[in-house]
Amino acid sequence: TTDIRPNDNMSLPDSVIETNRPIRIENFSNHYRVMSADSDFRFSEEFEELKHVGREQPCTAADLPCNRPKNRFTNILPYDHSRFKLQPVDDEEGSDYINANYVPGHNSPREFIVTQGPLHSTRDDFWRMCWESNSRAIIMLTRCVEKGREKCDHYWPYDTMPVYYGDISVQILNETRYPDWNISEFMVCRGDTQRVIRHFHFTTWPDFGVPNPPHTLVRFVRAFREKVAPDQRPIVVHCSAGVGRSGTFICLDRIIQQISVSDYVDIFGIVYAMRKERVWMVQTEQQYICIHQCLLTVLEGKELTGAP
Numbered sequence: 257t258t259d260i261r262p263n264d265n266m267s268l269p270d271s272v273i274e275t276n277r278p279i280r281i282e283n284f285s286n287h288y289r290v291m292s293a294d295s296d297f298r299f300s301e302e303f304e305e306l307k308h309v310g311r312e313q314p315c316t317a318a319d320l321p322c323n324r325p326k327n328r329f330t331n332i333l334p335y336d337h338s339r340f341k342l343q344p345v346d347d348e349e350g351s352d353y354i355n356a357n358y359v360p361g362h363n364s365p366r367e368f369i370v371t372q373g374p375l376h377s378t379r380d381d382f383w384r385m386c387w388e389s390n391s392r393a394i395i396m397l398t399r400c401v402e403k404g405r406e407k408c409d410h411y412w413p414y415d416t417m418p419v420y421y422g423d424i425s426v427q428i429l430n431e432t433r434y435p436d437w438n439i440s441e442f443m444v445c446r447g448d449t450q451r452v453i454r455h456f457h458f459t460t461w462p463d464f465g466v467p468n469p470p471h472t473l474v475r476f477v478r479a480f481r482e483k484v485a486p487d488q489r490p491i492v493v494h495c496s497a498g499v500g501r502s503g504t505f506i507c508l509d510r511i512i513q514q515i516s517v518s519d520y521v522d523i524f525g526i527v528y529a530m531r532k533e534r535v536w537m538v539q540t541e542q543q544y545i546c547i548h549q550c551l552l553t554v555l556e557g558k559e560l561t562g563a564p
């Protein structure tokens with residue numbers, strides 16, 4: 257039987273097809289049409305094939321009794337092999353633990369540190385992670401409270417007075433508000449050293465859902481890329497669990513860069529690679545399809561149409 261897979265990687269061995277499904281960009285519109293036919297039948301099939309990716313990997317640190325309270329959700333635990341390790345404090349068990357993993361980006365294998373929305377009890381650890389990783393950018397993709405539920409601690413000051421989180425001081429320098437996101441600069445100090453860390457906060461992305469319209473997310477990715485320095489410092493990304501919206505954002509960031517240097521785009525392969533590092537990255541089928549829709553708007557030059 258001929259391969260009914262609607263793209264042109266017929267020549268690739270099965271082992272590669274299992275982890276990569278590159279689509280020629282000139283064929284992407286047709287690929288989307290085929291995948292979305294019959295109520296997204298082939299999108300559903302393809303997303304299902306990602307279900308078990310990475311799930312065999314251990315999460316022993318997350319499961320330690322001293323670390324369990326540091327996890328926002330019982331089913332969202334960081335894999336040991338890719339977890340971010342804080343500088344341990346003396347012999348304090350679990351002091352190196354935070355619910356966070358390194359995830360590859362377009363520019364480096366550890367471009368992103370993906371984490372859960374800090375808990376009130378872990379926000380000092382969160383700032384330690386930002387400091388010790390030498391990060392200069394935080395991407396926040398959730399509101400602190402959604403539908404009456406706390407999704408993330410308000411881990412930064414409410415006004416321009418500096419606030420200490422452990423031994424790290426944070427002060428808001430400025431904030432610019434847009435319809436769907438805010439961009440702020442924080443002065444972050446530890447001892448005699450000070451740094452400016454930019455905070456990119458997307459404020460209209462419903463949990464388990466997608467931005468409306470999808471191209472709002474494309475504009476946010478571009479607004480972020482315009483301002484973030486092209487250095488090798490890791491970028492901290494979080495939502496509430498740090499899997500669904502965070503994975504969707506990173507995948508879109510990667511494909512927007514991928515199409516500028518390649519004739520192919522591999523959304524399946526990117527999500528596969530992310531899920532080897534952190535569980536459930538791109539959590540819902542709707543988010544997986546949204547990534548494809550965002551790319552369509554970019555390829556068709558429609559990302560700037562519609563409401564300002």
Ligand SMILES: CNC(=O)[C@H](Cc1ccc(NS(=O)(=O)O)cc1)NC(=O)[C@H](Cc1ccc(O)cc1)NC(=O)OC(C)(C)C
Nearest residue numbers: 328329330331332463464495496497498499500501502539
């Ligand atoms: C479907 N919902 C979930 O899986 C959330 C974790 C989660 C994942 C992704 C997102 N979206 S986001 O990554 O975009 O922020 C939010 C929350 N988990 C919980 O609510 C879990 C229950 C659960 C749900 C589904 C499952 O398969 C296993 C266990 N509850 C839970 O951890 O309860 C506490 C908070 C009281 C400890």
